[in-house]
Amino acid sequence: MDHQQNDHRQAPLRIAIVGYGNLGRGVEAAVAKNPDTRLVGVYTRRDPAGVKPASGVPAHAVADLPAHKSEIDVLILCGGSKDDLPVQTPEYARHFNVVDSFDTHARIPEHFARVDAAARAGQTTALISAGWDPGLFSINRVMGDALLPDGATYTFWGKGLSQGHSDAIRHVPGVAGGVQYTVPIARAVEAVRSGTRPELSTREKHLRECYVVLEPGADAEAVRRAIVTMPDYFADYDTTVHFIGAEELAREHSTMPHGGFVIRSGNTSQKTGHVIEYRLQLDSNPEFTASTLLACARAVQRLHQAGQHGCKTLLDVPPALLSARSAEQLRADFL
Amino acid sequence: MDHQQNDHRQAPLRIAIVGYGNLGRGVEAAVAKNPDTRLVGVYTRRDPAGVKPASGVPAHAVADLPAHKSEIDVLILCGGSKDDLPVQTPEYARHFNVVDSFDTHARIPEHFARVDAAARAGQTTALISAGWDPGLFSINRVMGDALLPDGATYTFWGKGLSQGHSDAIRHVPGVAGGVQYTVPIARAVEAVRSGTRPELSTREKHLRECYVVLEPGADAEAVRRAIVTMPDYFADYDTTVHFIGAEELAREHSTMPHGGFVIRSGNTSQKTGHVIEYRLQLDSNPEFTASTLLACARAVQRLHQAGQHGCKTLLDVPPALLSARSAEQLRADFL
Numbered sequence: 001m002d003h004q005q006n007d008h009r010q011a012p013l014r015i016a017i018v019g020y021g022n023l024g025r026g027v028e029a030a031v032a033k034n035p036d037t038r039l040v041g042v043y044t045r046r047d048p049a050g051v052k053p054a055s056g057v058p059a060h061a062v063a064d065l066p067a068h069k070s071e072i073d074v075l076i077l078c079g080g081s082k083d084d085l086p087v088q089t090p091e092y093a094r095h096f097n098v099v100d101s102f103d104t105h106a107r108i109p110e111h112f113a114r115v116d117a118a119a120r121a122g123q124t125t126a127l128i129s130a131g132w133d134p135g136l137f138s139i140n141r142v143m144g145d146a147l148l149p150d151g152a153t154y155t156f157w158g159k160g161l162s163q164g165h166s167d168a169i170r171h172v173p174g175v176a177g178g179v180q181y182t183v184p185i186a187r188a189v190e191a192v193r194s195g196t197r198p199e200l201s202t203r204e205k206h207l208r209e210c211y212v213v214l215e216p217g218a219d220a221e222a223v224r225r226a227i228v229t230m231p232d233y234f235a236d237y238d239t240t241v242h243f244i245g246a247e248e249l250a251r252e253h254s255t256m257p258h259g260g261f262v263i264r265s266g267n268t269s270q271k272t273g274h275v276i277e278y279r280l281q282l283d284s285n286p287e288f289t290a291s292t293l294l295a296c297a298r299a300v301q302r303l304h305q306a307g308q309h310g311c312k313t314l315l316d317v318p319p320a321l322l323s324a325r326s327a328e329q330l331r332a333d334f335l
Numbered sequence: 336m337d338h339q340q341n342d343h344r345q346a347p348l349r350i351a352i353v354g355y356g357n358l359g360r361g362v363e364a365a366v367a368k369n370p371d372t373r374l375v376g377v378y379t380r381r382d383p384a385g386v387k388p389a390s391g392v393p394a395h396a397v398a399d400l401p402a403h404k405s406e407i408d409v410l411i412l413c414g415g416s417k418d419d420l421p422v423q424t425p426e427y428a429r430h431f432n433v434v435d436s437f438d439t440h441a442r443i444p445e446h447f448a449r450v451d452a453a454a455r456a457g458q459t460t461a462l463i464s465a466g467w468d469p470g471l472f473s474i475n476r477v478m479g480d481a482l483l484p485d486g487a488t489y490t491f492w493g494k495g496l497s498q499g500h501s502d503a504i505r506h507v508p509g510v511a512g513g514v515q516y517t518v519p520i521a522r523a524v525e526a527v528r529s530g531t532r533p534e535l536s537t538r539e540k541h542l543r544e545c546y547v548v549l550e551p552g553a554d555a556e557a558v559r560r561a562i563v564t565m566p567d568y569f570a571d572y573d574t575t576v577h578f579i580g581a582e583e584l585a586r587e588h589s590t591m592p593h594g595g596f597v598i599r600s601g602n603t604s605q606k607t608g609h610v611i612e613y614r615l616q617l618d619s620n621p622e623f624t625a626s627t628l629l630a631c632a633r634a635v636q637r638l639h640q641a642g643q644h645g646c647k648t649l650l651d652v653p654p655a656l657l658s659a660r661s662a663e664q665l666r667a668d669f670l
Contacts, residue, residue, distance in 0.1 A: 026603065029603055029604045030603060033484050033485045033602075033603065034484055105670065108666055108667070108670050109663070109666055109667050112666055129670055134670045136478075136482075138669055138670040139654045141669045142654050142655060142657070142658050142660075142665055142669050143471075143654050143657060143658075145658060145660070145669070146630045146633075146654075146657040146658040146659070147471075147623075147626055147627055147630055147657070148626060149368050149369055149659070150368045193616075195616075267368075268361065268364055268365060268368065268619065268622040268623060268625070268626050269364045269619075269622060271618075272618045272619045272622050273618050274615070274616065274617045274618060274619075274622075274623050275614075275615070275616040276613075276614070276615055277612070277613070277614040277615075277616075278611075278612070278613050278614075279610075279611070279612040279613075279614070280609070280610070280611055280612075281528075281530075281609065281610040281612075282609045283606075283607045283608050283609060284603065284604075284607045284609075287603040287604060287607050287609075288482075288603060288609050290603070291482055291483065291603050292482055295478075295481045295482055298481075313666060313670055314654075315653065315654050315655040315662075315665055315666070315669075315670065316653045316655055316662075317653055317654075318650065318651045318652055318653050319474045319477050319478050319481075319649075319650050319652075320477060320650040320651055322477070322478060322481040322482070323477050323478075323480060323481040324481065324484070325477075325480070327650075327651075328444070330477055330650055331443055331444055331447055331648060331650070332443070332444050334473055334476045334477050334480070334650075335440065335443050335464055335469045335473045335648055335650065
């Protein structure tokens, strides 16, 4: 294909959302910010009569997707990585161009293989594991390694709300509600930025802050101990637990900020070192992820039009294909 | 083409350098850090007998290039943007895959058109304007705009040595030597990072610091005034001039550090804002630029093998093509 020859699209890119949770609502918000795109519908496994998209587009049952195929350019799959996407992405990739945000890092090769087989069979284009990590952070890990092969890469997350760790807290007996923030440790970030390539343990890189609402009569110290000693989730970290009221939890901890850093430091000769840092500071993890998925849908449509079938990731996408602007304008005004 | 199917190269990528200044020496150093590449020769317009590459590769006259065509996969053109590259890149792109670092932003579309015509005629692949700005910073300007279309982008340069401004100083009567550092103003950077999308004048974004060695008997105040009032280069900035001795200039100001930031701030909904920051801190501008050019040479070779002829920029390059690693390894370990 020839990226220089991308037509400046006239017809809007027709997007459909599968799954109307935080991420699906984020895609809906992103469409409103991207005039070259149009949302044609929301598809749900619930009763569509109970789903009222904020933008007024119709809600349909997922069973209606085959009948609506000709109205949809790209499906954005907004389900979860644990149970939804491993089934949905291969299933829909057989018939639609799709984008997902599959983020179980260890299972990406397996997910890729299944989606690739489906998309090749259906002559469609799929882009998996889009978002910021995996996604934008992955691009920076790959480019850092390629640009400074004699070096070390560090990824820090936060300060941000971790959905998985918040869920883990809420399963502790005696806990009525709670959230967990992952916090990069400033001393570690500074050491990495200095270019000294420190070796850092898990405990040295991040700490975990929990805000917990107790059930009536629960033993605070027992809850605290159950949280901070929980294997995999908390035991390898310095964890602090703050007990707060239900009202404070709702008032102060209902948004989903996140972000983080990818830092590469490396040498091009013995005494000559460099530091590359990519940093995100996000008021809303699902809204930013959704906005990234929408830009990826634009790239998927163009790759598909160029005959590139099969499964892709953001590592396979030329940056220009994410943009609504023409290649000529990007060269003249952005290069 | 199909990025998933890139073979893991066995034969090294054969690189030749045209022009053996700071940038050419940087490419030579980068080859030493990238075991999948090999430097086959340095080509010069000078008498090659007077050029002794540090790595021991032979130096040749540029007139020998046609005879050596079969030994070279990619030519990295290390001349200047003012006089060398506008002539050399189209000339060599007719016969070789080439990479250049053409950095006169306003003339990129014109340079692109000439190189594209040459490369299409010769069925070669050319990548122009590689490096960090244009180049890596351009990628981040394009992606920031695509990911957060309701937003503003800011580029800051420095702290770093500006070759053009240093040259301008050295042309002032009474100046025996000198360097100029471009310095981003911390207050402006912080305002941008806060996400408030400030409007910033030229003077508010950067200041300029000059270290100047006077000729014997020169009038320091006259020199200072000539520098700070120089149109285009200094008049629109707050500029400080420090007079130092020749020994201090040689001791403290002989390296070429540089770097900067690209910051995008934008909203995905009315109250939800995000900040994306890409930051480079470089001990040596030419060595880092050269390392980037070498990674681009890898991508050029792969694009060429996939039949993608014509002129490209980094905006057209999938990140995976810059890496020596296989697509499978990148998905498993970097995504």
